[in-house]
Amino acid sequence: xxxxxxxxxxxxxxxxxxxxxxxxxxxxxxxxxxxxxxxxxxxxxxxxxxxxxxxxxxxxxxxxxxxxxxxxxxxxxxxxxxxxxxxxxxxxxxxxxxxxxxxxxxxxxxxxxxxxxxxxxxxxxxxxxxxxxxxxxxxxxxxxxxxxxxxxxxxxxxxxxxxxxxxxxxxxxxxxxxxxxxxxxxxxxxxxxxxxxxxxxxxxxxxxxxxxxxxxxxxxxxxxxxxxxxxxxxxxxxxxxxxxxxxxxxxxxxxxxxxxxxxxxxxxxxxxxxxxxxxxxxxxxxxxxxxxxxxxxxxxxxxxxxxxxxxxxxxxxxxxxxxxxxxxxxxxxxxxxxxxxxxxxxxxxxxxxxxxxxxxxxxx
Amino acid sequence: xxxxxxxxxxxxxxxxxxxxxxxxxxxxxxxxxxxxxxxxxxxxxxxxxxxxxxxxxxxxxxxxxxxxxxxxxxxxxxxxxxxxxxxxxxxxxxxxxxxxxxxxxxxxxxxxxxxxxxxxxxxxxxxxxxxxxxxxxxxxxxxxxxxxxxxxxxxxxxxxxxxxxxxxxxxxxxxxxxxxxxxxxxxxxxxxxxxxxxxxxxxxxxxxxxxxxxxxxxxxxxxxxxxxxxxxxxxxxxxxxxxxxxxxxxxxxxxxxxxxxxxxxxxxxxxxxxxxxxxxxxxxxxxxxxxxxxxxxxxxxxxxxxxxxxxxxxxxxxxxxxxxxxxxxxxxxxxxxxxxxxxxxxxxxxxxxxxx
Numbered sequence: 234x235x236x237x238x239x240x241x242x243x244x245x246x247x248x249x250x251x252x253x254x255x256x257x258x259x260x261x262x263x264x265x266x267x268x269x270x271x272x273x274x275x276x277x278x279x280x281x282x283x284x285x286x287x288x289x290x291x292x293x294x295x296x297x298x299x300x301x302x303x304x305x306x307x308x309x310x311x312x313x314x315x316x317x318x319x320x321x322x323x324x325x326x327x328x329x330x331x332x333x334x335x336x337x338x339x340x341x342x343x344x345x346x347x348x349x350x351x352x353x354x355x356x357x358x359x360x361x362x363x364x365x366x367x368x369x370x371x372x373x374x375x376x377x378x379x380x381x382x383x384x385x386x387x388x389x390x391x392x393x394x395x396x397x398x399x400x401x402x403x404x405x406x407x408x409x410x411x412x413x414x415x416x417x418x419x420x421x422x423x424x425x426x427x428x429x430x431x432x433x434x435x436x437x438x439x440x441x442x443x444x445x446x447x448x449x450x451x452x453x454x455x456x457x458x459x460x461x462x463x464x465x466x467x468x469x470x471x472x473x474x475x476x477x478x479x480x481x482x483x484x485x486x487x488x489x490x491x492x493x494x495x496x497x498x499x500x501x502x503x504x505x506x507x508x509x510x511x512x513x514x515x516x517x518x519x520x521x522x523x524x525x526x527x528x529x530x531x532x533x534x535x536x537x538x539x540x541x542x543x544x545x546x547x548x549x550x551x552x553x554x555x556x557x558x559x560x561x562x563x564x565x566x567x568x569x570x571x572x573x574x575x576x577x578x579x580x581x582x583x584x585x586x587x588x589x590x591x592x593x594x595x596x597x
Numbered sequence: 598x599x600x601x602x603x604x605x606x607x608x609x610x611x612x613x614x615x616x617x618x619x620x621x622x623x624x625x626x627x628x629x630x631x632x633x634x635x636x637x638x639x640x641x642x643x644x645x646x647x648x649x650x651x652x653x654x655x656x657x658x659x660x661x662x663x664x665x666x667x668x669x670x671x672x673x674x675x676x677x678x679x680x681x682x683x684x685x686x687x688x689x690x691x692x693x694x695x696x697x698x699x700x701x702x703x704x705x706x707x708x709x710x711x712x713x714x715x716x717x718x719x720x721x722x723x724x725x726x727x728x729x730x731x732x733x734x735x736x737x738x739x740x741x742x743x744x745x746x747x748x749x750x751x752x753x754x755x756x757x758x759x760x761x762x763x764x765x766x767x768x769x770x771x772x773x774x775x776x777x778x779x780x781x782x783x784x785x786x787x788x789x790x791x792x793x794x795x796x797x798x799x800x801x802x803x804x805x806x807x808x809x810x811x812x813x814x815x816x817x818x819x820x821x822x823x824x825x826x827x828x829x830x831x832x833x834x835x836x837x838x839x840x841x842x843x844x845x846x847x848x849x850x851x852x853x854x855x856x857x858x859x860x861x862x863x864x865x866x867x868x869x870x871x872x873x874x875x876x877x878x879x880x881x882x883x884x885x886x887x888x889x890x891x892x893x894x895x896x897x898x899x900x901x902x903x904x905x906x907x908x909x910x911x912x913x914x915x916x917x918x919x920x921x922x923x924x925x926x927x928x929x930x931x932x933x934x935x936x937x938x939x940x941x942x943x944x945x946x947x948x949x950x951x952x953x
Binding site for chain 1: 661662663664665667668669670671674675677678679681682692696755756757758786939941952
């Protein structure tokens with residue numbers, strides 16, 4: 234016997250929308266079972282994981298801080314993925330944006346001017362966009378696989394940052410620790426709301442999501458993205474250039490990842506260190522899909538993923554479970570999202586041994 | 598069914614912000630760990646200290662911890678979470694938590710903070726550290742006795758004063774036995790990375806060292822040394838299990854003594870900010886049993902340890918020269934703590950260039 238996936242003739246609209254919710258509920262159920270096996274009360278466990286972090290103002294601020302880079306990157310990636318350009322290297326573009334934006338507060342640290350911060354943000358976007366431009370160029374002109382090139386460039390960015398903070402950009406007064414000088418107050422992204430630490434990075438994220446949502450829904454560009462993503466040939470007939478689309482989507486997502494990078498460094502870390510991201514660029518891929526590649530959905534998805542980080546800490550304290558629970562939840566969530574999506578488009582068919590079945594088995 | 602009812606009842610209790618919980622009078626002592634509490638090295642040593650603290654005070658206190666907290670914005674959130682969850686005394690146990698601890702300490706003036714190995718204090722923020730270099734001096738002497746080639750390998754983490762001080766102390770100790778003793782240094786640029794540490798160990802052994810010591814936190818170098826049949830020193834925790842026939846001794850961080858002392862002061866209302874830097878005599882570090890060595894070497898190590906404890910011997914006492922041959926300490930002169938805490942040069946005998 235073997236299992237085959239058979240494409241469904243028509244896809245249920247209702248379940249397409251419900252799928253992330255179903256995935257979330259399944260994650261909760263399986264997470265609850267996991268807590269039960271660990272000997273914890275699943276209801277209190279899930280409460281401390283998913284509800285407790287939402288009950289206090291300071292914690293909501295932390296949620297916004299954690300969600301901001303995920304949303305910003307995820308929104309950019311949605312344009313890429315909708316247009317069938319698979320940018321997997323947002324993590325690298327995030328880092329290069331952070332580095333480019335940090336040129337001012339690190340190298341020209343004596344320059345105090347209100348212009349510093351806006352220029353940093355621009356440089357951050359530029360840095361991320363240029364770095365995404367490398368796989369874009371390779372794909373548009375040499376037809377290389379952007380999944381590979383963008384992914385490999387992540388390591389280049391990480392090592393470049395590592396070299397910078399240990400070498401030329403190391404803080405001269407920092408006792409040889411691998412970090413740059415801390416940013417001057419003029420280079421720090423201010424807080425957005427008086428009640429807590431949320432900085433403008435979250436504002437940028439929401440703004441970017443709304444702008445991209447508008448573009449996808451109401452502009453010709455959005456139509457072009459969708460058409461080229463669904464069928465390159467049809468797009469060509471409509472006069473759209475898939476080569477230009479490679480550049481557009483990669484540069485846009487790179488710029489947003491770069492903006493996320495400089496916002497995180499300027500708003501939250503306030504200096505460069507060898508590691509500035511706990512994998513935001515990769516987690517944002519989950520966020521993009523969990524949000525159904527819809528920028529507004531991505532805002533929600535970003536908040537959910539951010540919640541798993543905070544919830545992991547809360548659960549550590551109130552339940553004494555390992556911090557690995559966070560990763561388990563993220564893994565469960567992605568698994569269920571992907572499988573729900575698969576089951577919307579395909580149905581499972583059990584094939585009882587037939588000729589082809591035996592042939593394949595015989596080959597093993 | 599009973600279970601479900603119980604679950605619902607607990608949820609209701611939690612939702613009602615459990616009045617019972619707020620009535621507790623227990624002192625809550627909390628810890629922030631950079632690694633996993635079972636890392637076999639740095640963090641585990643702190644966690645053993647926490648368990649000793651629990652044992653010493655029994656029902657009078659409650660401890661909590663967050664592990665694997667990355668340095669940076671996540672650390673700030675983790676520390677704030679503890680400060681808000683009713684912790685009275687919070688120990689943050691990595692140098693990289695310094696700025697985060699300073700920020701949160703300023704925000705919660707009623708909570709007391711203690712930061713390990715840092716240098717920034719506040720009225721409610723103390724620092725504590727251990728004179729690891731005292732142990733490294735003993736290790737250097739053992740290495741010089743045990744090494745046939747007169748060269749030891751040193752796996753270092755970051756070129757900060759703390760680590761440079763350890764290297765210098767090791768060499769200074771070794772040279773009291775063998776004036777030509779040398780060490781080779783590999784900078785792993787990490788505190789905790791089994792892969793990189795193992796690679797560093799292999800590279801050093803390939804360069805011909807026959808004793809290995811480390812200022813990184815995992816047991817990987819010990820395991821490599823065991824495979825290659827050379828001797829090695831453990832770090833932070835007793836690593837004898839990773840190398841039963843390999844470990845000569847280890848510097849074991851015994852933070853428990855300090856945690857108990859400070860928690861007592863906190864309960865008595867006598868907690869004050871300090872910059873504490875204790876050594877062998879205070880019990881904040883101990884030497885793991887001297888094993889895998891002849892009796893005369895063991896006797897020498899024990900004698901040196903006793904002399905350091907009594908204060909008769911200070912590892913950094915002249916005559917000592919810097920790496921470039923210029924004089925650092927005159928005969929009989931001892932380095933002061935300020936110089937040690939800012940140490941950014943090598944002494945003679947280190948076969949390495951300090952990364953600048």
